Amino acid sequence: MGDLYHSQKQFDPPEEIVDESQIKTWRSHPWWLYLLIVILIATAVGIYTQENLQEAFMFIIRGIGVTVIIAIVSYLIAILLGLLTGLGRISRNVFVNNIATFYVEFLRGIPMRVLIFFIALVGVPVVVDWMNALGIPIENKDIPMEARAVIALSVTYGAFLAEIFRAGIQSIGRGQMEAARSLGMSFGKAMRYVILPQAVRNVLPALGNDFVAMVKDSSLVSLLAVGDITYMAKVYSGSTFRFREAYTILSLSYLTMTVVLSRIMNRIEKRMRTDGR
Amino acid sequence: MADNIIEIKDLYRYFGKVKALDGVSLNVKRGSVVVVIGPSGSGKSTMLRCINHLEVPTSGEVWIDGVCLESKHEKLDNIRADIGMVFQLFNLFPHLTALENITMAQKAVRKRSEAEAREIALQKLERVGILEKADVYPDNLSGGQQQRVAIARALAMDPKIMLFDEPTSALDPEMIKEVLDVMLDLAEEGMTMVVVTHEMSFARAAADEIIFMDEGKIVEQTTPDGLFNNPQHERTKLFLSQILD
Ligand SMILES: Nc1ncnc2c1ncn2[C@@H]1O[C@H](COP(=O)(O)OP(=O)(O)O)[C@@H](O)[C@H]1O
Numbered sequence A: 001m002g003d004l005y006h007s008q009k010q011f012d013p014p015e016e017i018v019d020e021s022q023i024k025t026w027r028s029h030p031w032w033l034y035l036l037i038v039i040l041i042a043t044a045v046g047i048y049t050q051e052n053l054q055e056a057f058m059f060i061i062r063g064i065g066v067t068v069i070i071a072i073v074s075y076l077i078a079i080l081l082g083l084l085t086g087l088g089r090i091s092r093n094v095f096v097n098n099i100a101t102f103y104v105e106f107l108r109g110i111p112m113r114v115l116i117f118f119i120a121l122v123g124v125p126v127v128v129d130w131m132n133a134l135g136i137p138i139e140n141k142d143i144p145m146e147a148r149a150v151i152a153l154s155v156t157y158g159a160f161l162a163e164i165f166r167a168g169i170q171s172i173g174r175g176q177m178e179a180a181r182s183l184g185m186s187f188g189k190a191m192r193y194v195i196l197p198q199a200v201r202n203v204l205p206a207l208g209n210d211f212v213a214m215v216k217d218s219s220l221v222s223l224l225a226v227g228d229i230t231y232m233a234k235v236y237s238g239s240t241f242r243f244r245e246a247y248t249i250l251s252l253s254y255l256t257m258t259v260v261l262s263r264i265m266n267r268i269e270k271r272m273r274t275d276g277r
Numbered sequence B: 001m002a003d004n005i006i007e008i009k010d011l012y013r014y015f016g017k018v019k020a021l022d023g024v025s026l027n028v029k030r031g032s033v034v035v036v037i038g039p040s041g042s043g044k045s046t047m048l049r050c051i052n053h054l055e056v057p058t059s060g061e062v063w064i065d066g067v068c069l070e071s072k073h074e075k076l077d078n079i080r081a082d083i084g085m086v087f088q089l090f091n092l093f094p095h096l097t098a099l100e101n102i103t104m105a106q107k108a109v110r111k112r113s114e115a116e117a118r119e120i121a122l123q124k125l126e127r128v129g130i131l132e133k134a135d136v137y138p139d140n141l142s143g144g145q146q147q148r149v150a151i152a153r154a155l156a157m158d159p160k161i162m163l164f165d166e167p168t169s170a171l172d173p174e175m176i177k178e179v180l181d182v183m184l185d186l187a188e189e190g191m192t193m194v195v196v197t198h199e200m201s202f203a204r205a206a207a208d209e210i211i212f213m214d215e216g217k218i219v220e221q222t223t224p225d226g227l228f229n230n231p232q233h234e235r236t237k238l239f240l241s242q243i244l245d
């Protein structure tokens, strides 16, 4: 008996529990990412060594500031609009609720490039007319296309984000609101301190996705002759007829931005998941 | 008037065709403990939730300490702050630590400073016996600990009344006692309590009155002795035989 016990102990060393997802096999490597990086490096080398590519790059990259600023500013405004509209969508106030729903449904029913024109060339002038009627002296030419581009993108994305926020708020159990109200918190305080912090945490991945999408959709502002990288590529290729160089540079510029952003989002998401809150 | 801290007058609450409350009247004396029993769906929760207007009655009146909740002038938030509520599923705020759960409404509603709210929160946590869990998030607490934090959270608002809606029915048996002990302490100190529970040990030990509800009505209103030794109604007897086996 004693021997058996000993021999068992010897032959059964305490095994470590191995999480298979942690083992790096050749299968689990992100090969697609390596391929992407190789392509980007090859292009970088090309830009360094080939004059045509270099010229295209130097021309197009002048629009990068506009692209980045328009994407960020529009997104910040869209978050604000989306949050307010999302709250409006769950409001029991019939008027507020219908205004919010009208906004979301109106924008969802129109293709984005049409919307960009509509908001910049119809929406803005109409609002200017109203302001004039109210005695506020403002002219259409006071509002540059860059500003209209930001307005158009934020209003469009505000409608998307509204649905994300609405879903996020509705995903929080009813008991949370009830507990907050039972402590004497007003609806607004309960939203601010109890519901929204949890809802925003839940929708952070979706918000990250939409920011990446916004970076790509910011190329639509070139339709308004705003000098982002897409517009610069159009101008460059139009005058030099070097379409191949221009659109290679342009595509890979967007790709670089979106891949880097997605990776950052992934990181943040993962960290939040391991933090547990 | 001053004697009854809660007066419920002819309360009705319909959900579509369902009569959750079908003419309920009840007075609760200051400092007394009222235990509410009855089969599932009999309107116990609805009545409790009408007391702080988490549920708005279809008709009837609720008076708290001489103030009618249905009168448009009364600020419900202020009245609710004076009425603590403990839920079956705890409803702690998962994004906040135990301590933060307790300080938040103190700061937002009672306008207490961070330091003051914190001191009161620690005091309440000590009272419910889990001071060492102050910085732990609800997900990392057992059910019994969560419910005690929930009680501490309600107590930190200095309530005049505490409402409990089946506070132990979501708990594993070994945790029920730790929560009931806290509630017994509270009852002993003279807190006005309305408790929906089927823990007859609590009812026996603490209840001044027991109410048996069925189909949205109060069928029987009596003392623990009266209920266990001399139930008046057939439905009460049937129900007791079901829960006391
Ligand atoms: N929000 C609601 N919507 C529809 N019906 C409800 C709602 N709340 C309660 N009820 C109904 O009202 C009746 C009483 O419910 P409740 O007060 O929760 O009973 P109890 O707490 O005694 O189990 C039940 O028939 C229940 O289905």
Ligand SMILES: [Mg+2]
Pocket (backbone or CB within 6 Å): B044, B045, B046, B165, B166
């Ligand atoms: Mg119930």
